[in-house]
Each structure stands twice: as structure tokens, then as C-alpha cells.
Amino acid sequence: MFNSTAILRKHGIPVTAQRLALLRAVGARPHATADALAEAVRAEIGTISKQAVYNTLGTLVEKGILRRIQPAGSPARYEGRVGDNHHHLICRSCGKTVDVACVVGERPCLRASEDSGFRIDEAEVIFWGTCPRCLGKDGAQQAGPVKPQDFCEQTNKPPN
């Protein structure tokens, strides 16, 4: 009976062995996939159904206890580090995900210039690149040279 129990209680979520184990698993391995978390939980408490994993993760995300990251071409990942402000840097080649701090207070690109009548509730930023290890493996393979600055300019490749 730890912190996890208190967190669930505080949010009015019934406390079950599965939820506690899942919460611990997320804490132990940030950015893990639902499947990986299920494995971790099974190793700890023996068994958990796929459904329970998805339900629980979904509930926890809804309550703001967990954050769900859904990078292109990869299954969803979960992390417990909420409340602070950060974005993600993902390796295109191996999927490795690391946190990058957001410079709070400077957010021009994060204010949509036209909101089209939408009620915006979140701005998600993902930096795509190649991690050190994958760089080592197939170093100069990507198309064209990359300027490491001016990311905003490079959100799209130039035409032609």
C-alpha cells in the first residue's frame, strides 16, 4: 500500500491489484507501450487481461494521472511525468523516446495563429530525428543534409 493507492483513492478510482501494478510499472519504465506494461504487470502479479490494461491506462489518462503519447507508426506509450512541461524527441529508426524540456515562457509557435473556431486544449510537440546509436549504425544515410537549427522552417521539406 503506497502512494499509488492514495492517488487512485484521491480520484475516486476503485483500487485493484491490476491498477496498482500498472501504476508502478509506468513509474518504473517511462514511455513503455501498453503491451510492455502488460508484460511487466504479469511478471509482478501473475496475470492481467489486455482489456484491463487498456481500460486502466485509459482511465488514468483521462484523470490526468498518466500521459499518453502516440507517435506516428508506433503503438501508444505512457508516462507518469505529468504536471511538468515537456515534449518528446523520438528516433525514427528505433522509436527511442526521450523527454525534452520546453522553454516555458517562450511559446510563439505554440499559439495557433488562427484557431478556426476550435477550442484548443493542448499543443503537442514532437521532435523527430535519429538517436545517437542509430546514427552510429547508418550514419549518413538520411536524404540530404540537415540544419540542426530553424526547426520551424524544416517542418516541411522545400518543394522540388
Added chain:
Amino acid sequence: MFNSTAILRKHGIPVTAQRLALLRAVGARPHATADALAEAVRAEIGTISKQAVYNTLGTLVEKGILRRIQPAGSPARYEGRVGDNHHHLICRSCGKTVDVACVVGERPCLRASEDSGFRIDEAEVIFWGTCPRCLGKDGAQQAGPVKPQDFCEQTNKPPN
């Protein structure tokens, strides 16, 4: 024989009826899914295989002719508007996607503060929210009030 043919030729991509139709379809409906595009192409030239759709879209994205957007929890979408610089605003409820201009020249949040040794090649920004129509349907349903400014601060919901 239009522009599309020239584009393909310019990139050394063999010109086929499927590719031309696909290119036209993307132009006609930005942000469409592979499936929707396949339907559009079928309406135009009778038939196209799923595989051809994916192959072609993949090739076009590689060549920089198309951009692929892969929003969380939704199939990939494609758009032809490349070369300019913009991000996306997506409705959580119905998936509607609209372009939002990026304020070029102001990009603090888009410079990763720590690159962890990664070679970054793109910064992707997605604004999540609710579109006007969905707002009408279930107006005050989302959890908690939302401040429409300070997006950066709201990338995560506050703890507790």
C-alpha cells in the same frame, strides 16, 4: 496529362494511372486517409489495390511531394501542401483537421533545449481541441475549463 505527370517525371517516378489519380485525389481533399483516397481513386479510374495506394503514398512522401500526418488514434492522413510552413489543429471528437500557419521566425519552443545527441530533422506540432461543430453538439462536456492561451503550459494537465 497535367501537372501531376510533370511532377512524377521530375522525380523519376514512373507515371501510372494510379499515381496520377492518387495525386489528384490528394489535391482535391487534403487530410484524407489512405482509405478515403483509395475510394476517391476507385470512383475515378475504377480500381486500385490497397497495396498500390500505400506504395504510392509512401513513395510520394519520401520524395517530398506529399506530407504524411499521423495523428494519435487516427489513421495517417496525407496532404499536398508542402513547402510552406504550417502545423495542424485536430478535433479530438471527429478528427477534423485544419491547417494553421506557423509564425515563421518565432520558434523558441521548436528548438529542443537538449538534443540528447539526436540529429533532429523535424519538429511536428499538433494542436488538439474541439471543432466548432462538435462544440455545439456536446458543449461543456470536457473536463475542466480551458484557458485558450498559454498552450505551452497546458501540454499536460496539472497534477492532482
Added chain:
DNA sequence: AACAAAATGTGGACAGAGTCCATTTTTTAC
């Protein structure tokens, strides 16, 4: 215009992630 080689397209099987549902088990609240 015709031909051979190379590149594409076709269709169906298959895989990964996630959802649906009816039923059983556990929590919670009284």
C-alpha cells in the same frame, strides 16, 4: 512500332494494436 528488362499493380494472407461483449470476480458502501 515492337521488345525486353525493370518497375508497378493486384489480391489475398497475415500481423499488430486496440475495441466490443457477455460473463465472472472484486470493490465499495451500507
Added chain:
DNA sequence: GTAAAAAATGGACTCTGTCCACATTTTGTT
């Protein structure tokens, strides 16, 4: 302790997207 409510189970199923072997179309050339 008990009944009602909420979760968990597990198996079927859906949706995207990929793999593969074989048929078709493009290209580049003669």
C-alpha cells in the same frame, strides 16, 4: 456481511497497414 456497482477476463472482431508471389504496365532502346 451483503448487495449493488465497478472491474477484470478472454475470446471474437475491426481497423490499418505490411508481406508475398504472380500478372501487368512503363521505360528505354532498337
